[in-house]
Amino acid sequence: MLILGVSAFYHDSAAALIHDGEIVSAAQEERFTRIKHDAAFPANAIRFCLEQAGATGAEIDHVVYYEKPFIKFERLLETYLAFAPRGFASFRKAMPLWIGEKIFQRDILTKELDSIDRGLAARDKLLFSEHHFSHAASAFYPSGFERAVVLTMDGVGEWTTTSVALGNGADLSILKEIHFPHSLGLLYSALTYYTGFKVNSGEYKLMGLAPYGEPRYAKLMFDELIDVKADGSFRLDLDYFGYCTGFTMTNEKFDRLFGGPPRLPEQPLDQRHMDLAASVQAVTEEVVLRMTRSLASETGEKNLCLAGGVALNCVANGKVLRDGRFESIFIQPAAGDAGGALGAALGAYHHQKRQPRRISPGEDAMKGSFLGPRYEQPDIERRLAAMGANFLVVDDDALIEETVQALVAGKAIGWHQGRMEFGPRALGGRSILGDPRSPTMQKALNLKVKFRESFRPFAPSVLRERVAEWFEIDCDTPYMLLVANVTPDHRHATPDTEQALFGIEKLNVPRSDIPAVTHVDYSARIQTVHVETNPRFHRLLTHFETLTGCPVLINTSFNVRGEPIVSTPEDAFRCFMGSDIELLAVGNCVLHKSDQNPELALNYRSAFELD
CATH class of the missing domain: 3.30.420.40 (ATPase, nucleotide binding domain)
Incomplete structure (x- = not known):
């Protein structure tokens, strides 16, 4: 059974496809349109999901929307009535949109699906989930747990802002909720x-x-x-x-x-x-x-x-x-509304269609969240050549060696490998990498590469087998969703004069052996890297440790402030040419900034609306 999940029209629109309960693909629309948090109908993401599965619209059994628009309209109307006459200006602005479009969302969805593939648009294919049930399903079904309590919390769905569910096998039931406007x-x-x-x-x-x-x-x-x-x-x-x-x-x-x-x-x-x-x-x-x-x-x-x-x-x-x-x-890596597309599909398969659930104990089903597009080596070379890029094609050993040498030399690296991540975090597929031992790298990456506020912390990616040696945590955290402190033996004593520093000035005080990823309270947002889900990134970290004794790298998303994470090799090259990234690795292509035509340089600092 092929089921397509869709989230759209609020923020972070996305599509996800499952086949007999297995996650095949998932992607946010923003990665294709280059509009951050794009709320538009995810036509590009849907096309990608169909292509990834090699499926036509006629072969899709169901399309599932992640929430129920009419209940959302009911909440909007009741809220305005409860607070009347306050809010009349907002009411007057919102009502034409809701009456003209939102409450007829079935028709809008059908029309949009038809424009992609007529086989998707059959009315008996379209199902609707509830917003927080979609969230709960996105977390429980891939979790690898036979049983779990599921807590969902966000701004608001239809009425719900917080829900508690109990998952048992393929069953998932909501036990209690907190409703809008309490959120x-x-x-x-x-x-x-x-x-x-x-x-x-x-x-x-x-x-x-x-x-x-x-x-x-x-x-x-x-x-x-x-x-x-x-x-x-x-x-x-x-x-x-x-x-x-x-x-x-x-x-x-x-x-x-x-x-x-x-x-x-x-x-x-x-x-x-x-x-x-x-x-x-x-x-x-x-x-x-x-x-x-x-x-x-x-x-x-x-x-x-x-x-x-x-x-x-x-x-x-x-x-x-x-x-x-x-x-x-277990925390769903696409925990926001994008993940609702995946939860809608999984919920329809297991809950509405009563299909059994396959569980691999100790493993989640998210495949490292590497669920987006990937590009084969000949395609990468063709795309980069069309951009006017100068590159060398190297074997795997040379790719790892050259990248690690550049990291040790203090360079910022653009790393575009394998399938793109689903969710807001770069996890080693579309990443900017750096040496965490450098006391100046955090500030340099923020100001010269990402063009963003200097206080923003960077996350460490660490070999799973080494995480407990460097951080006060010893469990899988592959999705960069848990914070723990650097271990005491890797911390540095901070001088008494730090107490006199103001706010962000504290950032410039090195406080560990990996200062570029150590926040001012000794904490770090950790990603464990697993050979099973990202062997090339794991190999890069392993070789970096061999040369430096440090199994940790800075890992931040491959984009500048206001830009969605890069998707295609072309996106990666543009970001490379518009920032101070010094080396770019796309598949087995290696690009040095000094080898590029300076006429291709871009002014990326003002290319995107600030977030």
Whole structure:
């Protein structure tokens, strides 16, 4: 049975295809259109999924949309009525769109599918899931667990903002929910907006900013913004928020509570912003920990699955792991709305069609999340030549050797290999790599390669078999979704003078043997690299360790600020020519910046809208 899952029309549109329950392919539309967080119908992603499977539309048994639009319309209408007459301007703007398009989404989906392949558009093929069920299915079914409790948390789906489900074999049932407008995701997004970052994009920046501050406002948030019970259930005081009735996340009462208006994008960050970031992060962690502790006690389950946008908060995830209430945790790598496409397909297969589930104990079914397009060597060479690139074709040994020598020399490397990752993280398929031992590499990559804020941390990729020697964690974390500290024997004592430094100035103090991936609180967002899912990247790390004694590399996504992660060899070459990346490895093609035609250089700094 072939089932195509689709998410679209809010943010991070995507498509995923499964065959008899096995994940064949999955990709976000943004990677094809080059529009970050593209919300458009994922026509390009669907075409890719069909091509990957060698299938026509007529061979697809079902197409499953990841949520139920009419219930979402019901929530919108009831919210406006509940808060009337406030929000009339927003209501007047939204209603024509919803009445004209959204509530007739079945017709829109059918039309879009028909434009791709008429065989996809048969009305009896189209199924609908629920938003949070799609999230839950995306986490449980690939998890490798026979049984698990599943916690999903995001901004909002139809009505649900938080759900708890129980998975057992092929069965998945929602046990309880928290409904809009009470939302942990929207609380975090409100602070994202207030500190000057873009909602649905900048939340991870807020998380990265938090260690520079102190949670001075956490008590105020608990007193005024959110009432949290012992089991983690909560309610927000809606008098402080604008998202129910207006066009902004917060309002003037919120401004008065925190001492001023929202920061404008690109304005300087000050200590208050860092303290606000630290405070909402502390609140989020406390709510999540109360929930997970309560769920462990209530259900007696040993395994936990996480999905939804809040599950991308890797700092909170790390605290849940260290809390020890669950023996094992699986987090869907595409935890946001993109992953809803995969969950919709898996949910339809196992839940709606009652098909059995095959489990490989100790292994998840995400295949390292390498589910996107790949390019064969002759195709790579043809594409690069058409771009005017100068390259050498080398064998595998020479590729690894030359790349490692460039890393040791302190160069930034563009690494485009194998299948593209599904989800927001680069995991060694579409990555920029660097030497983590360099005390200047973190700042150089941020400012000269990524063109982004200097405070942004980078993640370490580490050989799975070496992770416990370098970090205070000893489990698989292949999707860069858990944070742990560098081990004490690799830390450096920081000078007493650091206490006098302001916020981001602390970043320049080397605090470990791998300073470029060690955050100011000694933490790191870790990716374990496994020979089974990414043998070439594993080999690169192994050779780097042989030469340096260090089994760790900087791994950041292959893009500049505001750009989606690169997909094609052409995308990689453009980014290479528009940034200070010094060596590019695409398949077995090696490109040196000094060998390229300078007329092909691009001004990438202003090529994309800032995120």
